[in-house]
Amino acid sequence: MKVILKQDIKGIGKKDEIHEVSDGYARNYLFPRKLAAVADASALNIARSKEAAADFHEAENVAAAQALAAKINSRIVTVKAKGGASGRLFGKVTSKEIAAALSEATGETVDKKKIELEIKDIRDAGVFNGKVRLYPGVVASFKVNVEVEQA
Secondary structure, eight states: OEEEESSOBTTTBOTTOEEEOOHHHIIIIITTTTSEEEOOHHHHHHHHHHHHHHHHHHHHHHHHHHHHHHHHTTEEEEEEEEEOTTSEEEEEEOHHHHHHHHHHHHSSOOOGGGEEESSSSEEESEEEEEEEEEETTEEEEEEEEEEEEEO
């Protein structure tokens, strides 16, 4: 019997997927618990339209992420931090500061949690490499130029 899943079910599939299951399993387990519905013609059309809409929104999100990645790729972002004459910073440069600088440079918001730096803590002046994971499969590379502000 063909059914459309209303929830994720371990071992069978995910929500809104169409699967073939045995009649007894569907009647005795899935239907009473409202985990699935019979896959008749109207339900199949609704499921297919939901799937098409989800694919369309996924494509839009990927396109937006790729457009932002094109703005960020090979960009050099300058961050100023207080430090001593030797080039050593008093604190460290955080991903929050880098995200703010990237947002200012591109005009779009960048989440600080998606920024990955080659060095975990930037405590010296210099140029460092970084990446932003904007979407699964969409990564943008940039450089961070840390300049010392004399205190």
